[in-house]
Amino acid sequence: MLQLNYRDSRPIYEQVRDGLRKLIITGVIPAGDKLPSVRSLSSTLAINPNTIQRAYESLEQEGYAYTVAGKGSFAALPSDVNAGRRQELLEKFDVIVQELKYLGVTASELASRVTGGEEEEK
């Protein structure tokens, strides 16, 4: 379900967070559903519980999840995601688009990639 790369420079907790975020975004974990518990994930991934919890904290900070002590963490609604997160993504989007254009990718290619992704939805 989640794959980690220890050779990656990104810290483990970010990889876990990004993986969970993707599961939420893709609908694998629907809004409101319970995320795996800190302990279960830590044993599944063979990672220290503290590291997992840090991933959850980070995810909660972004607004993708909320935590209830003694109950667990749950996927939040898209509308609950931090407004700053969206702005941040749009800025990254622009920067990447600019560089891709420099590298020869045309605007129409990118545009079709955006609209074409509607059904492949891997």
Next chain:
Amino acid sequence: MLQLNYRDSRPIYEQVRDGLRKLIITGVIPAGDKLPSVRSLSSTLAINPNTIQRAYESLEQEGYAYTVAGKGSFAALPSDVNAGRRQELLEKFDVIVQELKYLGVTASELASRVTGGEEEEK
């Protein structure tokens, strides 16, 4: 020419590298032109030469610059940029697009953002 943000979480050498890359991408430094020397940049920015050197190495690794011993570093052609870099950007592009869609941004909004950015080219 290059502005550093010490409050940014990104390390200085990455900021320098990204700044130089942007200068190349935007055409401020045309392909083939000489990049500022490590020493001049380090004195201009009041930064340790080691840090600048690291930025150049990283930029060279991406393929955005090449170094000629005794001559200096030069901006490379877009076609010389690592193929992996392009692929990497496209993957990041897809990930960002997917999340933005989840957050309610429509495909047409993104498409127009791609094509509309033609002339603003900050």
Next chain:
Amino acid sequence: MLQLNYRDSRPIYEQVRDGLRKLIITGVIPAGDKLPSVRSLSSTLAINPNTIQRAYESLEQEGYAYTVAGKGSFAALPSDVNAGRRQELLEKFDVIVQELKYLGVTASELASRVTGGEEEEK
């Protein structure tokens, strides 16, 4: 009457206690009136009776309620509330005011907020 927010980081028993306190403060439950029984509240809110019990104990400790064995719990008079509670609130008040001023909120704004709140009394 009482609404719980499971997404709130505060434990349930604190939410119940705070909710009851607010009902007393706002006069919805006049001093001397009987508070809902532990059992009725636990079934109404679908919460473990132990949790409700804990809320009542906490409320009683503050002086906002007192319990008569075999009769139930009752809302206390404002004068019966712990003197420490008042002092504690005043200290929190000062701390918050200080920070708000630091953040640019003027004293007159806060003063009018105090006096203006007379009739809105949500």
Next chain:
Amino acid sequence: MLQLNYRDSRPIYEQVRDGLRKLIITGVIPAGDKLPSVRSLSSTLAINPNTIQRAYESLEQEGYAYTVAGKGSFAALPSDVNAGRRQELLEKFDVIVQELKYLGVTASELASRVTGGEEEEK
């Protein structure tokens, strides 16, 4: 400079964070100045560095400080503080005012407490 209370229910890292925040708010640590290093504070307070760092992270999240890896943490400008923080404080303010009024504190007393605090500014 900072006093901790191990008997307090609030976690240590929050006490440290609140203490640092107060130092910034009161101007003891002017905006832009360096906060004590994680290691120095941890040895001064006889607290684990991880706990101190957590306090710093929390403070940074609120916008009261920013951190530069390898350099240290610094006090931020009041304008950089999270907008949500201000709103949060105003809501707490209202709740406290309401309860204080119930306990017999008049609006004029509170108003003068707000304006009177101008010069005592301990």
Next chain:
DNA sequence: GTGGTCTAGACCACG
């Protein structure tokens, strides 16, 4: 059982 906190000790990246 669940998350939250804390300690102790270690290694790494950055400048």
Next chain:
DNA sequence: GTGGTCTAGACCACA
């Protein structure tokens, strides 16, 4: 020297 990350293991509060 500084902060950032991770592990291991422990205790507590909550429901």
